[in-house]
Amino acid sequence: MVANLADKTSGIDYSALIKNDRVHGKLYYDEDIFQEELEKIWYKQWVYIGHDSEVPNVGDYVTTFIGKQPIIIVRDSNQQVQVFLNRCRHRSNTICEQLKGNVGGFVCAYHGWTYNLEGELKALPLAEGFGDNFNMADFSLVKVPRLGNHRGFLFASLAEQGKSLEAHMGIASENIDRFCDTSPSGKIAVSAGIWKMKIKANWKMWIENSVDLYHAISTHASNAYMAQMMGEKSPTLANKMPASIGHFDKVVLRDLGNGHVEADMRPLRRETGMTYTGDWSDGVPEAAQNAFIEKMEAFHGKQKADDIAIDGPPHTVMFPNLFFMLQDIRWAVPVSVDETWLYYAPTMLVDAPDEINTMRLRRDEGAYGPAGFQLSDDLEVWERNYRGIATRKNEWIMMGRGADMPIITDNDGRPTQADYSEHSIRSQWQHYLKVMQGGS
Ligand code: FES
Ligand SMILES: [Fe+2]
Structure with missing residues (x-):
């Protein structure tokens, strides 16, 4: 397949697969295309991750994903919503496997590294063995590079830079406003539970x-x-x-x-x-x-x-x-x-x-x-x-x-x-x- 000259980042000619009135089946089953979607959409664009009402109190958290990357959304000690990559700074274990809960901090199950709600590493077993240059401050949980909140709706981007959330939403933000404005406080809450299901189909x-x-x-x-x-x-x-x-x-x-x-x-x-x-x-x-x-x-x-x-x-x-x-x-x-x-x-x-x-x-x-x-x-x-x-x-x-x-x-x-x-x-x-x- 000849690469589209307009596409500087891929060997796949997407313009040959997407016509005005039809698209090719390959777009739904091709593993390489899926991997490119992760890089170009899920790990680069703004992605919806959850609603701030899911974590109303200090210590409340939910775990979810951006693409395949696990994240934790947590309300920190200052009432701020933080979003961390769910990955221990020691040897990469996820530090939380529950779907949701309330905690004072996160303890990695593998070797016990312990983080507070702000993601700072606060304790670890046998710390002295890591040498004189080991500094716990260098091993905080990693935050998602960009986090935006429009009327409680949390969007994150794993790209350090890119268009703002406002630019991404454009006039579609008015639809979020319309949704919230059906409430007599202008606020909605995701407080009645979430049905989660895995389907055998492309997203x-x-x-x-x-x-x-x-x-x-x-x-x-x-x-x-x-x-x-x-x-x-x-x-x-x-x-x-x-x-x-x-x-x-x-x-x-x-x-x-x-x-x-x-x-x-x-x-x-x-x-x-x-x-x-x-x-x-x-x-x-x-x-x-x-x-x-x-x-x-x-x-x-x-x-x-x-x-x-x-x-x-x-x-x-x-x-x-x-x-x-x-x-x-x-x-x-x-x-x-x-x-x-x-x-x-x-x-x-x-x-x-x-x-x-x-x-x-x-x-x-x-x-x-x-x-x-x-x-x-x-x-x-x-x-x-x-x-x-x-x-x-x-x-x-x-x-x-x-x-x-x-x-x-x-x-x-x-x-x-x-x-x-x-x-x-x-x-x-x-x-x-x-x-x-x-x-x-
Ligand atoms: S991987 Fe988390 S403490 Fe070792
Ligand atoms: Fe339907």
């Missing part, structure tokens, strides 16, 4: 699917049947079902730049007149609903609270690994070319009445819990998606729905399409192409 199949409305018609047909059945029982509820899949042609697929893409439900919601709080009316006592509306108006002002109620939360994927899905967030960590960890977290609205947060949690369990009817649909298609790719004939993956339709530029200058277009997926791939050719 990119997950981000594609997350802004793919086209699949909802088939993969999630049971949603539509359920809405229909509930509608027969309760016409009021039927009117409030956001999953009236037949209306998804009104949803606008927007390229937000830098690989971030949105399925903007606002045109649909504005047309149907459904409201955020109206979604809840059959599940939450009226007093709690009224208390919520009062708090929203007190915090945001009446006009903004009304707008939020109509527009609702976003449906947005931030490249490479964070997905806002109405009332929950999800993120991905690649394990290998053919395996991916998925984290699904219901979010709680800080200061909202308990009944509302309970209802949000029950809804999340019903749709995306271990026995959730929507998650099981998607889990099945992702793994079928990956199994199919093992075939080695006609390897192009077609994503051409809407490729011949006009692209509408919105008021922010962003390209959009509607009508179940695969524009959102094509936008992700065009950004991927740029990054894999050495861009940022």
Whole structure:
């Protein structure tokens, strides 16, 4: 294969593998490409790692990964969130294997080197044998080079230098704001647990699917049947079902730049007149609903609270690994070319009445819990998606729905399409192409 002249960093010609309306199967199964993704995306770009509400108190920690590199997110003695590489400075053992907990410090299981919450090496057995020049101050845990926090959402970059988090997010940061602003305190919390699952599929199949409305018609047909059945029982509820899949042609697929893409439900919601709080009316006592509306108006002002109620939360994927899905967030960590960890977290609205947060949690369990009817649909298609790719004939993956339709530029200058277009997926791939050719 002849290397693309535009690609100064690789022998792989990505432009030969990524066309406007199709991409080559190799991009999902090739080990060399996966290794390059680690270097050019996961270890270089900004990556979502967790939410600061997962570590609310001093000593709280969670362990996770950036790509394949293990990290620890911890609240230090000064209430600051620190992110360390999970690697002992002696002979590289991970210093923490628990998913989460609360500690006064970290003790390596191998030879007992002991670090405080600030990552400083504070004690080690038989220290005198390391010689006169040994200085514990030289052996602190290594911090991730760059850490950013946008409204509690923690992003890290393993590159010492590069574009700022603000530049990386661009206008997609407004979608994080929209997500948080559905709370009467402007804050959400990842405090109700996280579902973590490993799927047998390449990570990119997950981000594609997350802004793919086209699949909802088939993969999630049971949603539509359920809405229909509930509608027969309760016409009021039927009117409030956001999953009236037949209306998804009104949803606008927007390229937000830098690989971030949105399925903007606002045109649909504005047309149907459904409201955020109206979604809840059959599940939450009226007093709690009224208390919520009062708090929203007190915090945001009446006009903004009304707008939020109509527009609702976003449906947005931030490249490479964070997905806002109405009332929950999800993120991905690649394990290998053919395996991916998925984290699904219901979010709680800080200061909202308990009944509302309970209802949000029950809804999340019903749709995306271990026995959730929507998650099981998607889990099945992702793994079928990956199994199919093992075939080695006609390897192009077609994503051409809407490729011949006009692209509408919105008021922010962003390209959009509607009508179940695969524009959102094509936008992700065009950004991927740029990054894999050495861009940022
Ligand atoms: S590897 Fe951690 S103390 Fe030896
Ligand atoms: Fe789905």
